[in-house]
Every structure is written in structure tokens, then in C-alpha cells.
Amino acid sequence: MAISAVSATTLREAPPPRRQRLLEDERWLAFVLLVPTIVLLGMFIAYPFIRGILLSVTSSRVGMPGDFVGLANFYKIFNDGIFRTSVYNTFVYTGVTTVFKLALGLWLAMLLNRNFRGKAFTRAFILLPFIIPTVLSTFAWKWMFDPTFSVLNWLLYHFGLITGRINWLGDPDLAMISIIVVNIWRGVPFFAISLLAGLQTISPELNEAAAIDGAKPWQRFWHITWPLLLPVTMVVVLFSVIQTFADFQIVYVMTGGGPANATHLFATYAYQIAIGTGLLSEGAAIALAMFPVLFLVVIIQLLYIRRVEVR
């Protein structure tokens, strides 16, 4: 007994290996655990971002490293008419689609929040536009807007609403409307499902209490549902604004920025300049011009969300 007790004590007092001792220290352990995240974020977010900034202040093209030129690229794009159109387009595109996506998404969410037969199926079905790869669904839309094969023209013609063909993607304004429609179609499911999730966290008893308190349906929406849904709404709008502002696929597939550069957004114009014409540094400058705007949007909305959650 005595012997085993002694040996146990000596075992306990034997110092653990050095490596193990370092990990006992919480600061070291935390660092070690954070390393994978730091490496991933650094490699795929911080490095490309910094590289973009460095690129935008040079005169590099495809195959030419170029020299430092200061803000010359930014100066150039701000005097570029197409760039200005792209900025204007991006704001219109983001603004109009967000309003429609929110309105339609909320309406759909309220409908889906009711009890009806086939509820689960319908809810899953609603997500389809969101699930289908954007490029594929946009190609389908491109056919629907095609001046010759357009099913829209066919319908309008057969209902007697038009006599000639409408060249949807050939007219600057109609082309803009067309891509806005496609973006709304694609974005509504995300709003509907997210807002539906938000609606389901609101106890139905609150609406019943309000009904007994004398609130009419729209008053119940305005005084109960809307304020309680606001934090979720803000997050959904935030995500959607960021995505729409930097949208690329729909415009690239539908119009390629045309006709006559009338429907370019930041992303498609940056692509056209950087990859299409090889002016890498100028393209980087265009892409970076989005950053201050998006940064501001994120800051404002995050502050607002925090205020809503605190109260």
C-alpha cells in the first residue's frame, strides 16, 4: 500500500511534456484553435481584397505588371459616362427590386403562415426559383424575353394587347425592367421563407389578444406583426441589398450590359473592363468603388438591428 501510494505521488508530480504544457495555457490554446479560421479568412478574403486595392492603384493589364499610378484609375472612371450609368443603374436596380421583393415576400410569407392543405409542400415549392442555379433560370427568362420566341409577346399578342413585337432586351428601358423582373422573381423566395420563419416566432396569441383588444386586421399587422418582425426584416433586407448591389449573373446572361452599355451594373462593368478589355487595374477600381456604399449600408443596418434588439 505504502509503496503504491508513493509511486502515485511521483507520477503526479512528473512534469507533462512541454507541448502539452503550452496547450494548458488558455491563450495559447485559443490561438491554436483560431489558426484554421485565420488562415481561411486571410487566404480567401483578406488577401484578394488587399490585392484588389493594390491592383487598383497601378496601371497593370493582362500580361503587364504595370507601375504605381496613384488614384489615376479612380479619376478616370469617375469621368467615364458608362461608369456613371452603371452606378445609377445599380442604385435603381437595388432600390426597385428590394422594395418589390420585400413587399411580395412579406405578402407571400403572410399567406404561407396560414393553415391550409398542402402547406409543407407549397412552402418547399416556393423556394424553387432560389434553388435553381441562377444562370440556368436566367437563360430561361432570356428566352421568354427574346424578341422572336418571346412567350410574353405571344401572350400579349393573342390577348390583343399588342400588334407588333416588343423588343424587350433591345430597348434600354425595357431591358432594365426585364432584368429587374428576373431579379425580383429570383429574390422573392428568400424574402418569403425568411420572413415566414420570422412570422412563426410571433405567438398567435398576440394577434388574438389584439383582435379582442379591438384591432382590425391591418391594425394588427401594423401594431403587432410588423414591429415584431422588424429585426428579421432588417437582416433579410441587409443580405438582399448586398447581394443585389453586387449582382452579376442575371445582367451578364440577360443583356451582357447592353444594349449599348445601358444595363451595366458595377460588377458587370468591372468584369467587362478587367477581363473583356484586359484593363485589370481599372476593373479593380470599378469593383472597389462599390465598397464604400456597401460598407455604409452594412454599418447603418447593423446599428439599427442592434437598437431594435436592445429595446
Next chain:
Amino acid sequence: MGQVVLKGINKFYESVHAVKDVNLQIRDKEFVVFVGPSGCGKTTTLRMIAGLEAISSGDISIDGNVINALAPMDRDIAMVFQNYALYPHMSVYDNMAFGLKMRKFERREIEKRVREAADILGIGELLKRKPRQLSGGQRQRVALGRAIVRHPRVFLFDEPLSNLDAKLRVQMRVELKKLHLRLGTTAIYVTHDQVEAMTLGDRVVVMKDGVVQQVGEPLELYNQPANKFVAGFIGSPAMNFATVTVTEADGSLIAENSGLRIKLPDEIAQRLRGHVGREVILGVRPEDLTVASSADLDHPCFDAVIEVVEQLGSEILLDMKVGESNMVASVEPTARVRVADKLRVAMRRSRLHVFDAQTEAAI
């Protein structure tokens, strides 16, 4: 005024018949409690009165006017929900004022009524707080306040105390009773807790499987239960039941089963003349069983073995084996009893209940 009449009320959910032909007259200023196990249709009935559920058939009227087709807001009722249903984004004041604002009351009148209700409920200090800054009991008071400010004809309560801890529940129960005495508004209260039903109700409606089993004053239900279900539901610990066969011997009636053989007292025997040779259910409350002494010779007695002794301080509960069945007796705290003791137990003869074995109705 607040007289509520339910006439032939039915509720169907697709194939489920949730509430079956409920008829009830609730007088003005009365406090009526609906009690029953979950799924018995009590909450559904309340929600039909509130207008939150459609009435499948029948009429509900308040003060003589049928309100079937009226929206909840037009019924002049106020409801307190189980989970309080306070508006989380509004202050206590706004929660209480909401109903009045929706009804376009003047600001001064709203303020007066909210202050008044807050004083009655003792929540004057909390008016600026948000619901999540309140304890369960305080939230409950705010929910009550929201109902009071409206001065409705009828209060509806849907298990309002079930989310409170045991001690607070007892306290709020007393306050609810006081509040009702003070305001005098007709109240309809739903609970699954028979103690709440007995203590709060002027009259109690016992429901099971959508059917009203009995309507009566609390002591009426306790002393003269209409059937075995009411007898077992009202009172704690629950009434003991034993299925016995009635036989005749020497001109008197005997009830017996494997562990029990008692001579039925005359007053019960008279009612059981037609049941000789058949089975009936004998019911006796734990508090009507005593450890037999020489004074109990004229009461029916039986032998039992004690299995568990539960000391409650004010009484002792004895879980006993009687033949093959179990019975609970509530005896004086001075009784000296131990597990495995064999006892002679007396039933108070005037307190015996008998139920039909098939219909379970009281005989």
C-alpha cells in the same frame, strides 16, 4: 350586465367532435369555472365565447343578443391568456392602453383608466417597463390590467395561473377572487386544476370528452357528484373506488369483492334494491376513512394492510392494500401507524357513494 347563455353549442374539427351540445346559463356577476382534463373541450368552449373559434352549431348570447357572428372586438369581452400574450415591444402602459387606443378613447380617459387598474393591481411602478423586464407574477398582473381597463361585460380566463410557480399561484388565486368581488364583472375561467375550480368558482362546470358532466356549486360537486368521473376529479387525494357485487343476506344488502365485505347502511341499501346480484362501484373519499375504534361499530368496516405512510404534517395519507385493490385514507396526524401494519378501517356511512358499473352515473 354580463349574462352569458350557451345553447346547444357544438364544435367539430373535421372528424373530431370536440364540444358536444353544451347548454349553460351564466348569470350576471357570476364566476364560472370550466374544469376538466386536457382535451376535454373547455378551452375550445371559452374560445368560442371569445370569438376566436367558429361555432359549429348552437347559439351563444350575451345579455340576450346572439353573438355568433360578431368579431371578438365587438363582443365586449376581455381575455387573459395562459402565456399572458403581452405585446413584447410595448411598455406596460402601452400594453394596457392598447385596447382603449384601438377603440379611440380620449387620451385623458385612457390615462385615468390605466392608472386606476395599475393601482388596483399594484403595478403603478412598472408602467414604463417592457414585459421581459417583469417577473411571471408581474406579467400576470399586467395581463389582468389589460383586461380590466376595458370595463368589459365578461372576463375570459384561459388557465391564467398555470405558468406561475406553486406559491405564487396560490397568492394570485386569492387576488383574483378579491378582484372579482371588487369589480363584480362576470367571469368565465378555464383550468385543469380542481383546487382552482373549487376555490374560485361560484359554480363549476366539469367537462370530459367535450361533454358537460356536471354543473354545480363547489360543495355540491364534492358532496353529490353526478358520476364516477366527477367524483374522481374533484377532491384531492382522489376518491377511492371499488367494484363490488351486491348480494342480499338476512334482509340486508352486502357489498363484496375479493378483499371487501361490508354491510351496506340502510340509506344506501334502499337505493340499491334493484341492483341485487349485479356489480356496482363503491366510492369513498380518503377523508371519510378512519382507523376503526369501538365507536365505529355502526359504520361499515374492512381490513387493510398499510403499504406506504405519507406524513403531511396536518394529516397522514395511508396507501393501503385492500384485497387486491388499493385505497388511500387520510387520517389524523396523531394516528400511530407503520408500514405493514394490519388495520381495521371504518367508512363513514353517510359519506358512501355508489355508481352504476356500466354508466358510471351516481345511484
